[in-house]
Amino acid sequence: MFIPKYYKITDMKEIKEFIKMNSFATIVAISKGRPVASHVPLLLNQDQDDYYLTGHLAYGNPLWKTFEETDQLLTIFNGPHAYISSSWYEQENVPTWNYQAVHIYGKASIMEGKELEQDLSKLLEKYEKFRENPVLWEKLSPEMLQKEIKGIKGFKIKVEEVQAAYKLSQNRNSSDYANIIKELYQEDDPHASAVAEAMKKNRND
Template sequence: MYTPKNYRNDNTEEIYEFIRQNSFGIMVSHVNNRPWATHIPLYLNIDDKGAVTLSGHISKVNPQWKEFNAEEVVLVIFQGAHTYISPSWYDHENVPTWNYLAVHVYGTIKLIEGEELYDSLSKLVDKYEVDSQNPVSLHTMSQEMVRKEMKGIIGFEIEVKEIQTTYKLSQNRNKHNHSLIIDQLEKKSDDNACQIAQEMRKRVPEK
């Protein structure tokens, strides 16, 4: 994706945490020579050697998986907080814009099945159940039911080849106008605006 240099985030750990916190992504590949997107939760895996993969699954009736191949590069989009920036917040005349956080992941894909798929599903369930009052796991469910449901999905793993980031947080503004934007965002009563304000506070211009 197009990203001006001052909007990039090169902090690997921050990027991984962003993916974990915004793990409901959009996987894009090609079906019949047309872009095809599926909205799905994905699990970030990092092995002992530092290899990074994303694992997930889609419905077997979704035709996207039928055209997966080892040569094709798929794109996964992770969208974070985003909010409108009004020109009325500056100390000078300007135009409206939008601040946002986004991560694009590119990689090659392979299908997984059997115990490998079971382990992938187990990790996903454990991740999202952790805050439940009465958490469940794949292991506590009826195994007959779980195995039956698994027949209706296709599991996959994406070997991450490249990560691109855009953290557009008014880095092109001077310190005074940067502060004015934060003040206005913190007055708004929506989570997106507050999250963008928090991220902006981590990146205050020197001048």
Template sequence: MVYTPKQYRMSHDEAVQMMKTSPFALLITVEEQRPLATHIPVEIREEQGKMYATGHIAYGNRQKKTLENNRDVLLIFQGPHAYISSSWYEGEEVPTWDYLAVHAYGTARLLATDELKSALAAMLDHYEAHRENGRVWDTFTPGKLEREMQGIVGFEIEITGIQGAAKMSQNRNNTDYKSIVGELEKSNDQEENLVAEWLREQRKELFK
């Protein structure tokens, strides 16, 4: 379980939204007391009051052995994050790190071939359908993707618990808060700019 003080806890809806907008996750399971992890994109869907994450890993990935009927699977989603220098504060303080993260727990199972095909088609639609000449399923040479499927294993995780952490300078006074945003916006680092954008949105009244 992720340690999250009350003031930094995301709402359920905020956590789900971050899972959908930052879908490149870390899949974690355990094999004989040894943790295994794979960085993969997943698709999040909600139906009939339940939430699922689908994805796939390489057939040669040993983690596939831990995904059949496993009730102890963890997906970690990482949002924007940035180092916060204490030199930006009015008073003497220590530096810290601002970040957004979601831990999703659930039960995994492996997908049958037809289910994997449907999951891959949905993923292609998500990332390709809006593009000019997007490569959705039916645009590939017949049989091409079916052959590629032989090298992967699909899985589905029924998500049974979600914990979201937004440690984003909520404890700072307005003066420090504005200073943090201003310093982050000077940066050429995209992550720092995204943190500044998030901070601005939370206290809009300070930036009118």
């Protein structure tokens, strides 16, 4: 990913939080010389100094069959994004687009047995625990779980390279920056409002 110096993020703590909040990722692999992709919720796990992305695919999804032949997958996490009009600047300029994104490269391997069950349990915990009637692993029947597990392939991707970009108008002066935030809030668009929030946080950090 091309990242100008203004926008490069290297703080792993911040990147981990971004992935946690934007965990529905796009996984890209190469199959027979052609790019293939799937969209999957992932968890970021740490094992001592190593990081792993974990998730699962439907058994019928051919992406998992590329894991052995693919040295590195590309996993993309996208955050909020919004059009930035140059009419919001003090001086004449061209419009642009603000966004947040993280790219992760790594080798994937299949995850089975107890390791897969633990990962599925953690995934349910993340998305269900705050609900009124949470559907957690221990509440589901073992018979149903074993039947459903047969229909998926679990996997983990060892994180080998991380590229993170927050393009949030960091190159603009304070007046333009404040005006961009104000205008984004007035766009009546949840993506634009989320970018405004990210800009406020970025300038305050």
